Structures are given as C-alpha cells and as structure tokens.
Amino acid sequence: MLQMFADYVAYTLFGLLPDSHLGAAVDFFIYDTIKIFLMLGTIIFLVSLIRSFFPPERTKKILSRKREYVGNIMAALLGIVTPFCSCSAVPVFIGFVESGVPLGVTFSFLISSPMVNEVALIMLWGMFGWQIAAIYITTGITVAIVGGLVIGKLKLEHLVEGYVYDIKMGETELAALTWRERVEYAWEYVVDILKKVWPYVIIGIAIGGAMHGYAPADFLVKYAGKDNLLAVPLAVLIGVPLYSNAAGIIPIVHVLMEKGMALGTVLAFMMAVTALSLPEMIILRKVLKPKLLGIFVGIMTVAIIFVGYLFNGILA
Amino acid sequence: MNIKILGSGCSNCAKLEKVVREAVADLGVVVEIEKVQDVAKIMSYGVMSTPALVIDEVVKLVGKVPNRARAVEILKQALPQ
Numbered sequence: 006m007l008q009m010f011a012d013y014v015a016y017t018l019f020g021l022l023p024d025s026h027l028g029a030a031v032d033f034f035i036y037d038t039i040k041i042f043l044m045l046g047t048i049i050f051l052v053s054l055i056r057s058f059f060p061p062e063r064t065k066k067i068l069s070r071k072r073e074y075v076g077n078i079m080a081a082l083l084g085i086v087t088p089f090c091s092c093s094a095v096p097v098f099i100g101f102v103e104s105g106v107p108l109g110v111t112f113s114f115l116i117s118s119p120m121v122n123e124v125a126l127i128m129l130w131g132m133f134g135w136q137i138a139a140i141y142i143t144t145g146i147t148v149a150i151v152g153g154l155v156i157g158k159l160k161l162e163h164l165v166e167g168y169v170y171d172i173k174m175g176e177t178e179l180a181a182l183t184w185r186e187r188v189e190y191a192w193e194y195v196v197d198i199l200k201k202v203w204p205y206v207i208i209g210i211a212i213g214g215a216m217h218g219y220a221p222a223d224f225l226v227k228y229a230g231k232d233n234l235l236a237v238p239l240a241v242l243i244g245v246p247l248y249s250n251a252a253g254i255i256p257i258v259h260v261l262m263e264k265g266m267a268l269g270t271v272l273a274f275m276m277a278v279t280a281l282s283l284p285e286m287i288i289l290r291k292v293l294k295p296k297l298l299g300i301f302v303g304i305m306t307v308a309i310i311f312v313g314y315l316f317n318g319i320l321a
Numbered sequence: 322m323n324i325k326i327l328g329s330g331c332s333n334c335a336k337l338e339k340v341v342r343e344a345v346a347d348l349g350v351v352v353e354i355e356k357v358q359d360v361a362k363i364m365s366y367g368v369m370s371t372p373a374l375v376i377d378e379v380v381k382l383v384g385k386v387p388n389r390a391r392a393v394e395i396l397k398q399a400l401p402q
Contacts (some may be wrong), residue, residue, distance in 0.1 A: 008341040093371055096364055097369050100364060154334075175364070175367035177366060177368065190385065
C-alpha cells in the first residue's frame with residue numbers, strides 16, 4: 006500500500022525514472038517518511054497509555070520493598086513503562102533514595118529509563134526490523150541491570166550529595182485517572198513528541214535517502230566495518246552529545262549500515278545517544294558527587310563498548 | 322486562594338505557570354501565585370515529576386501541563402463556594 010503510494014508520487018506525479026538515482030532516492034524518502042510517522046504516532050500513543058498506569062510515585066512504592074537482584078531487574082523493567090524526562094531526574098532520584106530504594110536499584114532505573122527510549126526504538130524497528138529493536142531493548146535492559154548491580158556492590162552511598170538524605174518526602178494521594186484522561190494524556194504526548202522530533206526525522210530520512218541513492222556500496226566497510234576495532238569507541242564518543250536528535254540520526258545510521266557499518270557499532274552508537282547524554286549528566290550532578298558521576302559514566306561507557314564488540318563478534 | 326507551581330525551571334514549568342495565569346485571568350479571581358523551585362520543598366508535597374500544581378496546599382496535578390480549559394476547570398473546583 007505505502008510502497009504503491011510512494012511509487013505513484015515519485016514516478017507518476019513527479020515523473021522520475023524508477024531506475025534513476027534521483028527516482029530511487031525520492032521513492033525511498035516518501036515511503037520511509039510515511040512509514041516512520043505512522044509507527045511513531047501509533048506506538049507513542051500505546052506506550053503513553055501504558056505509562057499512565059505507572060507514575061514515578063507508584064514505581065517508587067513498588068521498588069522500595071525490593072532488594073538487590075530482584076530490585077535491579079524490576080527497576081530496569083519499570084524504567085521502560087515509567088514516564089521520565091531528564092528534567093525530573095533529580096526529584097525521581099531523591100524520591101527513590103528517600104523511600105529506601107537501594108542505590109544500585111535506583112541506578113538500574115536511571116539507566117534503563119532513557120536508554121529504552123520509545124522514539125529511538127520505533128526508529129530502529131522501522132528502519133532495521135523488529136529483530137534489531139528487540140535486541141536493542143534486551144541489551145539495554147541487561148546493561149541497566151548489570152550497571153545498577155555493579156554500582157550497588159561498590160557501596161557508594163557516601164558519594165551521593167549529603168542534602169539528599171535530609172529531604173523528607175510528603176505523601177500525596179492522587180485520584181486515579183479515568184480512561185478518558187488516559188487517552189487524552191497519551192494523545193497530548195504523541196503531539197508533543199512529534200512536534201519536537203519531526204524536523205529531525207525528515208532531515209534524517211532525506212539525508213539517508215540521498216545517501217541511499219548516491220553513496221557507493223561498501224564505502225564504510227573500511228572505516229566502520231567489524232574489523233576496525235576503533236569504530237565502536239568512536240561511535241560511542243560521537244553519540245554522547247547527540248541526545249535529542251536520536252530520531253534524526255537513525256535513518257542516517259541505517260544507510261551507513263547498508264554501506265557496511267557493523268551492527269554492534271550501530272547499537273553502541275544508539276546506546277550512547279540515548280543513555281549517555283550530556284544534559285542528563287549535568288542534571289544528575291546536582292545529586293551525585295563528581296566521583297560517583299564519573300563512576301556511573303565509566304561503567305556505562307565500558308558496558309556500551311562491550312555490547313558493541315559483542316555484537317560485532319557474534320555476527321562476524 | 323494560594324496557587325503554587327512546583328518545578329525547578331524546566332520548560333514545562335514555565336508553560337504551566339503561563340496556563341495558570343491565563344486561567345486565573347479568565348475567571349477573574351484574585352489569587353496568589355508562587356513558584357516553588359527548591360527540590361526539598363517540592364518533594365515535601367510528595368511530588369516526583371515536575372511541573373506540579375498545588376492549590377491551597379492540595380496537589381492537583383503532577384507531571385503535566387493542562388490546557389487552558391482544563392486549568393479553568395481545576396481552579397473552579399478549588400474556589401470556595
């Protein structure tokens with residue numbers, strides 16, 4: 006259906022030749038744009054609907070009774086369904102610690118929440134297929150569980166800013182939402198996210214489309230193929246400052262992969278973009294002493310690079 | 322009536338304040354609007370996601386910005402009869 010529509014616009018409406026570079030690029034652009042926006046709309050809506058059942062106040066209550074291991078696993082999973090924006094990272098962190106959620110479990114949540122980012126996930130699904138999206142979620146959750154466990158074992162409670170322990174949290178009972186409110190909330194969220202990401206998505210797909218038609222095959226094998234060991238750390242390094250643009254970067258990465266970039270490198274890059282963002286580090290600095298922030302970034306970097314090598318190795 | 326906007330300077334907090342001010346103007350009521358940016362104070366209301374709206378010390382909204390009509394509705398409900 007979509008393909009027919011894209012073909013019609015590119016070849017009949019614009020009169021481009023199907024076997025020309027320009028024709029193929031335009032066709033690819035129209036098809037991908039419609040497909041990605043349809044997926045973004047539908048899935049963000051469903052995810053937001055689920056999220057309306059898990060406000061952080063509730064997640065905190067669930068986690069406060071959990072110990073290590075079980076707690077880490079639950080925190081990593083709840084990180085997916087609890088709505089979280091980095092602007093709330095400070096109150097969420099304090100709330101967790103205050104209600105007795107162990108530090109390592111709190112970190113499992115803090116890692117998983119931004120990493121399993123729904124926009125990034127849908128883009129991966131749309132451009133690479135559901136298998137890659139599933140691999141991405143699974144490794145993301147694993148990194149969150151392991152990262153949190155390691156931080157828990159290191160006993161770093163003294164590296165949390167002292168004032169955090171002095172804060173007393175109040176209790177508030179919010180009325181349960183009606184279904185109408187949940188649907189409204191989900192719909193508003195879809196509009197909100199799409200408003201923010203649409204230019205990046207379109208620019209990304211356009212660049213991807215252009216490269217699809219023009220860049221020679223195998224052009225990246227030499228630089229970003231599995232045999233270049235530096236590709237993974239380099240991808241991580243490039244990924245850190247690219248926070249909010251995850252949506253626009255994936256179409257470009259998709260074409261890079263077609264031209265020879267290795268899958269592990271792609272996964273490492275995506276994880277660095279979503280989980281290691283500069284703005285979030287700056288916000289977390291308010292509750293973590295520099296040393297703990299450094300340890301956190303260090304563990305994440307090592308874990309992400311490891312995932313990159315692992316997948317490049319498996320698929321070699 | 323005392324209205325507090327809880328939030329430490331995120332863009333949605335500014336949006337919430339704007340919507341609340343518009344709603345107050347729509348209703349033509351006299352209220353006191355305070356911005357609470359201190360994390361300890363925000364958390365004393367049991368709130369973990371910002372922005373949040375507190376009217377006369379009761380938490381009315383957490384982690385979202387209502388539209389103007391909804392804000393008017395919330396304010397109306399909180400008005401002394």
